[in-house]
Amino acid sequence: MLELNEVFETNAMISGENLDVRTITMGISLLDCCDSNLNALCDKIYNKITTCAENLVTVGDEIGLEYGIPVVNKRVSVTPIAIIGSSACKTSDDFVMIAQTLEKAALKVGVNFIGGYSALVQKGMTKADEMLIRSIPRALACTDHICSSISLASTKTGIDMDAVKLMGTIIKETAVETKDNDSIGCAKLVVFCNPTDDNPFMAGAFHGITETDCVINVGVSGPGVVKTAISKVKGENFEVLCETIKKTAFKVTRVGQLVAKEASKRLDVPFGIIDLSLAPTPAVGDSIADIIQEMGMERVGAPGTTAALAILNDQVKKGGIMASSYVGGLSGAFIPVSEDSSMAEAAEIGALTLEKLEAMTCVCSVGLDMIAIPGDTPDSTISGIIADEMAIGMVNQKTTAVRLIPVIGKKAGDHAEFGGLLGSAVIMPVNKYGCLDFIDRGGRIPAPVHSFKN
Amino acid sequence: MNRTIITLVGKDHTGIIAAVCNYFAENNINILDISQTTVQEYINMMMIVDLSEFKKSFQELAEDLNKVGEKVGCSIKAQHEEIFDMMHRI
Numbered sequence: 105m106l107e108l109n110e111v112f113e114t115n116a117m118i119s120g121e122n123l124d125v126r127t128i129t130m131g132i133s134l135l136d137c138c139d140s141n142l143n144a145l146c147d148k149i150y151n152k153i154t155t156c157a158e159n160l161v162t163v164g165d166e167i168g169l170e171y172g173i174p175v176v177n178k179r180v181s182v183t184p185i186a187i188i189g190s191s192a193c194k195t196s197d198d199f200v201m202i203a204q205t206l207e208k209a210a211l212k213v214g215v216n217f218i219g220g221y222s223a224l225v226q227k228g229m230t231k232a233d234e235m236l237i238r239s240i241p242r243a244l245a246c247t248d249h250i251c252s253s254i255s256l257a258s259t260k261t262g263i264d265m266d267a268v269k270l271m272g273t274i275i276k277e278t279a280v281e282t283k284d285n286d287s288i289g290c291a292k293l294v295v296f297c298n299p300t301d302d303n304p305f306m307a308g309a310f311h312g313i314t315e316t317d318c319v320i321n322v323g324v325s326g327p328g329v330v331k332t333a334i335s336k337v338k339g340e341n342f343e344v345l346c347e348t349i350k351k352t353a354f355k356v357t358r359v360g361q362l363v364a365k366e367a368s369k370r371l372d373v374p375f376g377i378i379d380l381s382l383a384p385t386p387a388v389g390d391s392i393a394d395i396i397q398e399m400g401m402e403r404v405g406a407p408g409t410t411a412a413l414a415i416l417n418d419q420v421k422k423g424g425i426m427a428s429s430y431v432g433g434l435s436g437a438f439i440p441v442s443e444d445s446s447m448a449e450a451a452e453i454g455a456l457t458l459e460k461l462e463a464m465t466c467v468c469s470v471g472l473d474m475i476a477i478p479g480d481t482p483d484s485t486i487s488g489i490i491a492d493e494m495a496i497g498m499v500n501q502k503t504t505a506v507r508l509i510p511v512i513g514k515k516a517g518d519h520a521e522f523g524g525l526l527g528s529a530v531i532m533p534v535n536k537y538g539c540l541d542f543i544d545r546g547g548r549i550p551a552p553v554h555s556f557k558n
Numbered sequence: 559m560n561r562t563i564i565t566l567v568g569k570d571h572t573g574i575i576a577a578v579c580n581y582f583a584e585n586n587i588n589i590l591d592i593s594q595t596t597v598q599e600y601i602n603m604m605m606i607v608d609l610s611e612f613k614k615s616f617q618e619l620a621e622d623l624n625k626v627g628e629k630v631g632c633s634i635k636a637q638h639e640e641i642f643d644m645m646h647r648i
Contacts, residue, residue, distance in 0.1 A: 106639070108593045108604045110646040111563055115635070170616050172637035358644040 118173055121328035122390040123356065125363045126383050127177040128164050129219075129304035131311035131319040131376060132156045134183040142192040146205040149188070153180060153209040153218070156318050156373075161214040163370045167363055175363065179217045180210070181309035181321075186223035190232035196239035203243035203250050210249035217292075219309030221252040226297075227261040227548070229270075237267070240274050244289040245281035251307035257297035257494035259501045263549040268494065271295050272487030272543065276510055279479065283512035286520040290509040291474065295490055297497030297504045302377045303433040308470075308505060319376035320368045321433065324360030326352075327382045328389045330416075334398045345399065346419050353380065353423030361428040379433030380424035381469055382416070384444035386527035392416075392437055393446035404447060405456030413437060414467035434503055436469020442509075442522055442529035443474050452530045458489075459535075466496055471505035476520040476531045479512035486510065488539035491549075499552050560609040561590070561639040564623070568632025570601040577630045578605070581622065586611035601632070606639065 117123035137148035161178045168175040182188075185202055193199050203221055210218045221243060223233040240252050254271060257263035275290055282289035294307045301312020304321035311319075333352040337344050360378045368375035384392045393404035399412045417436040425431050439461065441447050450456035458475065465471045471493050477486075490506045497504030511520045516533035566578065575594075582589060587607050594603035612619065619636050627634040 105591065106563070106604075106606070106642050106646065108595065108602065111565055111604050111642050112602060114642055114645050115565060166616075169620060170638050171641040172635055173641060355645045359641060362640055362644045 115172070117326070117329045121326070121332050122385070122387060123326045123329050123359070124174040124176050125322060125360055126325040127179050127304050127323040128160065128175060128363065128367050129179040129181055129309055129321045129323065130157050130160050130371075130373065131181045131302065131315055131321055133311055133315060133317045134188045135313065138188055138191065140191045142198055142201060145189065145192040146202060149202065150205050150209050153182070153206070154212050157213040157215065159371060163367055167366050167370070171362070173359060173363070177216050179215050179219065179304070179306060179309065180213070181304070181311045182206070182218060182220035183311050183313060184220060184222040184224055186230070186233045186236040187313065189236065190230065193232060193235060196235045196242070199236045199239040200243050200246065203239070203247050206250050207247040215249070217249050217251050217306045219251040219253065219306050220311060221250050222254060222310040224255040225264050225267045226255050226258040228264060229267055234270070237270060237274055240293060241277035241281045241289065244278055244292050251292045251309065253294045253296060253299065253308045253310055255296045255299045256490065257498050259298055259498050260551055262551040263297070263491065263494045263498060265491065265543070265549055266546055268487050268490050269484075269543050269546070271490060272483040272485075275486050275508060276483050279510045279512050286514075286522060287479070287509050287511045288522055288526070291507065291522055291526050294505050294507040297494040298502060299505075300433055300503060304379050305381060305383065305434060307507060315376070316374060318373050320364060320371065320373050321376040321379065322360050322364035322367070323379040323381060323383065323433065324356050325381070325383045326356040327384050327392050327395055329356055330382065331389070331391070331395045331398050334395060342415070346415060349416060349419035350423035353420045354427045357424040357427035375430070377430045377432030378424070378428040380420055380431055380435040381433065382420055382437045384438065384440065384447070385525055386443060386445050388445060391444045391446040392439055393444050393450060397446065403453070403455035404450045405460045409460065410463050410467055413439070413464050417468050434469040438470050438473060439464055439468050440474035440507075441532075442476060442520070442527040443525060445527065448527060448529040451532055458532050462492060462496070465493060465504055466500060469503065471497070473505065473507050474509070474526065474529070475507070476509045476511050476529045477534050478515045478531055479510050480515070481510050481534050482538060482540070484540040484543040485534060485538060487543045489534070491543070495549070562607050562609050563637050563639050563642060564605040564607055564634065565637075566601065566603040566627070566632050566634045568601060568627075568630070570596050570599050571631075574601060574630045574632055575603065577626055578634065581626050582607060585622075586613065
């Protein structure tokens with residue numbers, strides 16, 4: 105029989121520590137929509153999404169009400185559009201038309217994002233891939249609910265440096281297209297090394313081609329819960345610290361598992377995975393930086409931060425894996441700067457630098473995320489930052505990503521305001537020395553050796 | 559059996575539990591278990607109830623409990639039992 109204190113512990117997590125289910129993401133395969141006629145393709149895409157996801161939002165809200173846990177976002181991810189549009193699209197404008205179709209479908213079903221305006225080019229770009237990539241600035245400027253992700257590298261294939269070079273330019277163009285809103289288009293655009301096919305979190309969600317027709321993936325959250333738990337073991341040794349994080353991650357993930365199973369049952373769609381990631385929001389007390397600081401760092405970014413993040417990431421996985429048999433997606437700790445108020449504060453006072461963030465990405469589940477940089481940063485420098493991050497992911501056999509926002513018209517020390525869950529942040533300085541000749545070489549960086557590891 | 563957990567928090571005074579129980583009696587909700595503590599002047603109460611004879615929807619239950627809560631100056635929530643079982647039992 106349940107105890108009074110257990111019930112109140114759960115409810116304190118929800119009401120006082122921001123425990124929520126961050127997203128129910130329905131993955132929808134669009135492979136059966138392929139058509140060489142663009143209008144027919146768009147009709148099929150619209151019909152498939154609006155049929156599969158018709159009840160997604162209602163069911164998400166119902167579950168939230170009945171279990172008393174907020175289900176914050178309801179989203180859709182689709183098969184990478186570069187594949188789906190490859191026979192119908194003859195120009196970049198054709199791809200923009202698909203983006204507009206996706207936008208219409210998003211509005212119809214009431215989801216807050218559709219992810220999958222994507223191309224997987226880790227070994228090379230097809231004509232369609234390149235057209236989709238070149239369409240991104242316009243596609244993201246003329247839609248509000250579409251997220252784009254490009255896979256540029258993997259441990260098995262190496263890094264496609266032609267695509268890395270192109271993306272440096274595309275990120276800048278996307279920034280220019282949305283310059284009136286602090287270049288917010290770039291918040292919906294991410295590049296990956298080793299992306300996962302079942303990630304429910306935006307902006308990187310897409311429905312991989314090896315996935316089933318329609319699937320429910322759930323992303324949990326709860327940095328505030330972890331922080332509160334750690335605050336109760338102040339001064340204790342690392343064993344106690346790790347045990348505390350693990351137990352808390354278990355509890356958080358169990359809630360996600362329940363919501364995922366229930367959504368899968370009510371929508372009659374198979375359950376895919378739970379993504380364990382601790383995802384912050386700009387709300388006070390919903391911060392990864394606060395966890396790091398609670399562990400003993402004066403500010404996130406201080407020496408010791410990488411070790412603390414490594415502990416957090418690993419213990420979250422250990423606790424979460426026990427709680428659900430199907431764990432997938434990114435599953436770790438996110439370290440976006442603007443979306444985490446304490447992270448943004450640390451950047452503001454100079455405790456957290458771009459270089460330290462890069463080091464932190466070696467041990468966390470994503471990468472350089474939601475970082476505002478000066479609007480006049482050269483394209484090649486953006487490509488250089490991407491190449492560094494792709495190399496970290498490639499060599500360490502992990503997912504890494506880059507979501508940079510060159511804020512047009514602003515310089516280091518100015519502020520960018522993205523609003524809502526995207527938050528706000530100070531613009532971080534970027535190393536002023538260039539890498540143009542390196543980026544201009546073109547071609548591919550070969551895959552690393554998979555033996556002789558030392 | 560459709561087991562649901564009712565939680566109530568607020569400033570203690572006479573008649574709070576009576577008001578909640580009256581509502582349950584009027585709506586065919588059977589109470590399976592009640593526990594409560596009072597810390598200083600605040601009451602924390604949990605009930606396990608069975609909704610199998612309850613004729614309205616869960617949404618209406620939540621709205622009704624809000625109204626009862628407003629009358630007695632407490633916050634009253636209903637949640638399916640599973641969320642607590644999942645979190646606290648392996």
